[in-house]
Amino acid sequence: MIQKVDKKLVKAVGLISGGLDSTVAAKVVKDLGVDVYGVYFAMPWGCCDKTKAIEAAIAIDIKFIVLQLDERYLEMVRNPKHGYGTAMNPCVDCRIHMFSRAAQYMKHIGADFVFTGEVLGQRPMSQRRHSMKWIEEETGLKGKLLRPLCAQLMEPTIPEQEGLIDRNQLLQITGRSRKMQYEIARKLGITEFTPPAGGCLLTDKNFARRMKDTLDHGYRNFRETIALKxxxxxxxxxxxxxxxxxxxxxxxxxxxxxxxxxxxxxxxxxxxxxxxxxxxxxxxxxxxxxxxxxxxxxxxxxxxxxxxxxxxxxxxxxxxxxxxxxxxxxxxxxxxx
Ligand code: SF4
Known part of the structure; x- marks a missing residue:
């Protein structure tokens, strides 16, 4: 494990969905000797597969924490600052929301940075260079949000500048194809991950219509949205x-x-x-x-x-x-x- 000057371990909070990208990103960071805390965001109506996320965390031997999304998330879905994608998926705001909570958790446990499995150019709304930059700024993670899969194509983050992690060991993947990630996963011996596009229900037109109806007419409590599926x-x-x-x-x-x-x-x-x-x-x-x-x-x-x-x-x-x-x-x- 990497030792910081004050002899503490380098710690990082990684967003883990159980999917290929976040699993490979976590493995890359973990293999750099970082103590990784994998955070899984649980949507009330389910989304990515939590069991798969747990299996992925076990397979790559990192810590695993579940953070529940709540009323604050629903209010963001009702009125996203950066708009919706193809259905009712407010991807930019969703990321800002999750990363802000990951930033709080980072401070809480005294970690050095947050990382994600994002890939430059992989998604139209949230993974363009300019939106990735806003997201970083709006979440208070400026310089502390690492994207290991495409880090070499981005400006160096603070942990890279300070030598806490070796930039040369990070990757330079771009675009929608996941060929490289599969290749790396195979080399790193990762077999536990959900197929890409594991299904955010907010991108599903039927679910989105029900969600809109609920937000338009009011709801008694957050649990109500679970039944929308x-x-x-x-x-x-x-x-x-x-x-x-x-x-x-x-x-x-x-x-x-x-x-x-x-x-x-x-x-x-x-x-x-x-x-x-x-x-x-x-x-x-x-x-x-x-x-x-x-x-x-x-x-x-x-x-x-x-x-x-x-x-x-x-x-x-x-x-x-x-x-x-x-x-x-x-x-x-x-x-x-
Ligand atoms: S697809 Fe769903 S979970 Fe993913 S960023 Fe968009 S709204 Fe959030």
């Missing part, structure tokens, strides 16, 4: 939203992540989809439409109107009954998010 979503009127599970697993997940004031609805025999209704004091009409949705997506679609049970998520013993309104394809289409 499951089920079928509908908005009946301002303030009333319905989510319907598409299979048993989604039914269970939707109930597990429901707010205590949400209403849960299903057939008395529990067959068919489970529905979560969000909104204050739903009228009889709204309850009937919700029940109609459950019937529409069940095997009882063509039967006469069915009775359904509903209850507040926090009061599972206080079940009530409502009669489904028969819905047509056009009715469903009109309320679909």
């Amino acid at each position: 499951w089920g079928r979503h509908y908005r009946i009127e301002e303030g009333f939203k319905l989510i319907l599970g598409r299979d048993e697993e989604e039914n269970v997940s939707l109930v597990r992540y429901a707010h205590r004031d949400d209403i849960i609805m299903e057939f008395p025999d529990k067959r068919g989809p489970t529905l979560v209704l969000k909104g204050e004091k739903p009228s009889e009409k709204i309850l009937a439409i919700a029940a109609g949705l459950v019937q529409y997506y069940s095997k009882r679609r063509d039967l006469p109107s069915q009775e359904l049970h509903f209850w507040k998520a926090s009061k599972t013993n206080e079940k009530q009954t409502t009669l489904a309104k028969k819905l047509t394809d056009a009715d469903i289409k009109a309320i679909q998010i």
Whole structure:
């Protein structure tokens, strides 16, 4: 391990997603003798694969820390200073947000710098030279944000200038191809990483539409956004939203992540989809439409109107009954998010 003048180890905080780039970057820095703290940012709705990130950290033998993204992240998604990418992905602001938190963590543990697996020119929004520079400045990491995979093409950072790490051992990869990274990974013996573009849900058009609807109409708490990745979503009127599970697993997940004031609805025999209704004091009409949705997506679609049970998520013993309104394809289409 490299010793600083005061005999302390050189420490660095690396952003780890479990993907190829961040794993190779961490291995390169670790092999320079640096004590690496891998930080994984957990999105509430999941994104990169945390298990893969843990496996990658174990495989290259670095420390691993999870930082949860919270309401502050959601507020940034609502109103990003630098705009969106192809869907609702605010990549520049997202990076600024994550790197700022990594910078705080760096100070907290007394590390010398932060590094990422970014590659110059790999992404249209956030990995152009000028945006990489803004990001560095806006996060308070000026001179302390190292991109090991393309460092030789960037201005030397402070740890390079101070000789804490050897610039000659860093790389000069550019562009979208990951051929070089695969090659290096093979040479370094790295096998644990997720395939590139492991899937940020904010880049998914369906998810983005649901996220926009949530941000436009308000949400009770951050956990609500977790359910955006499951089920079928509908908005009946301002303030009333319905989510319907598409299979048993989604039914269970939707109930597990429901707010205590949400209403849960299903057939008395529990067959068919489970529905979560969000909104204050739903009228009889709204309850009937919700029940109609459950019937529409069940095997009882063509039967006469069915009775359904509903209850507040926090009061599972206080079940009530409502009669489904028969819905047509056009009715469903009109309320679909
Ligand atoms: S793709 Fe998603 S996680 Fe990655 S920078 Fe963009 S918004 Fe952030």
